[in-house]
Amino acid sequence: MKNSNVTIKMGDVTFDLREVHNFEWIQDEGRVFQVFSQQDSGNISFGVESADGTRKFIKYAGARTLEFNGEPGDAVNRLKKGIHLYEELSHLSLIKLLNHYPVGSGYAAVFEWFAGENLHPHETYPPPAKYTHPDSPYFRFRQLPVELRLQSLNDIFDFHVFVEQNNVVAVDFYDGSILYDFIHHKVRVCDIDMYQRKPFYNSMGRLWGSSRFMSPEEFERGAVIDSVTNVFNMGAIAFGLLGGELDRSVDRWDAGEALHKIAVKAVSPNRDERYKSVAEFVSFWREACHMSEGNIC
Incomplete structure (x- = not known):
């Protein structure tokens, strides 16, 4: 069977998805310097650096990732449902949630970058x-x-x-x-x-x-x-x-x-x-x- 995966390029970073997806919105957050695309949760995550050098970790649901066999909408719902946990369980040993918002049919959660x-x-x-x-x-x-x-x-x-x-x-x-x-x-x-x-x-x-x-x-x-x-x-x-x-x-x-x-x-x-x-x-x-x-x- 012919491989129908598509390769997405964002700056110097490339990754594969099951189908084309629009990531233009992430340019407003900064330059993508790292991608984590092989989770089986349906999420894809990015390391992003803004113009002033501030780094952030962005978790996004809504694209058809390679390791997830479910529907993107299910991943979106799980990500949105879990947001309150980061707010309610804010702790020195938990990564810090900075922002979250809908993007088209998807959803993004923005965290403080931790160099770990x-x-x-x-x-x-x-x-x-x-x-x-x-x-x-x-x-x-x-x-x-x-x-x-x-x-x-x-x-x-x-x-x-x-x-x-x-x-x-x-x-x-x-x-x-x-x-x-x-x-x-x-x-x-x-x-x-x-x-x-x-x-x-x-x-x-x-x-x-x-x-x-x-x-x-x-x-x-x-x-x-x-x-x-x-x-x-x-x-x-x-x-x-x-x-x-x-x-x-x-x-x-x-x-x-x-x-x-x-x-x-x-x-x-x-x-x-x-x-x-x-x-x-x-x-x-x-x-x-x-x-x-x-x-x-």
Whole structure:
């Protein structure tokens, strides 16, 4: 079958779509210097620099992207629906929303640019290169001292305690939702579009997300998705940044046995064996940190 994809050129940046789309509007925001076109969400994102040198990150829905098999209108509705989350959950560890507006049949969300690199760089370093290539952001992050990685986790945990306090549940949170600035050693959560107001029940069977970080109830139609679910997600991300990801043995863990025991409890397949809230999990985690040799947190 003949490939009918079209190549779009914007300055020095090119990318492919399923069909022609009008991006003239983005010139009002500035010069496109980077594009992220391979998300399966139906969104396409741009790094844009204005005339005064200010950089912004623009997420746009409305074009027919290669990795999305749904209708652009569905992606538009999801992006618009998620905007309030960035406003309500404004936090130092979340990328900052600056503006949002309709553009023709599409929708654009404009964020402050954060000079970080995505820890699941599927476009440039798909697995297994993600885990082994010396230039992969994930590989480089895993070479950092454990103290710096723990600080990143603490910031991620703080944000999700805040999420919990605001009666919201994290959905589709994984290492692809994390940006890390290797110069200033700062972390940001960058994608909360699928987070949901409580109460939230699994109406899909397999929810959105990466199975590497998902709890059993995120595969079970009708199951409640709540703080106990997010305890699993936080434990799983700890294994992703400090351990062997799905290999949760202590031999692959970099941060001592006390923290390993807490992470193992958090990712128990049995909900009743996990911590009852993200706040409770973080409390035990911090206590273990402070009691560890050298107070590594």
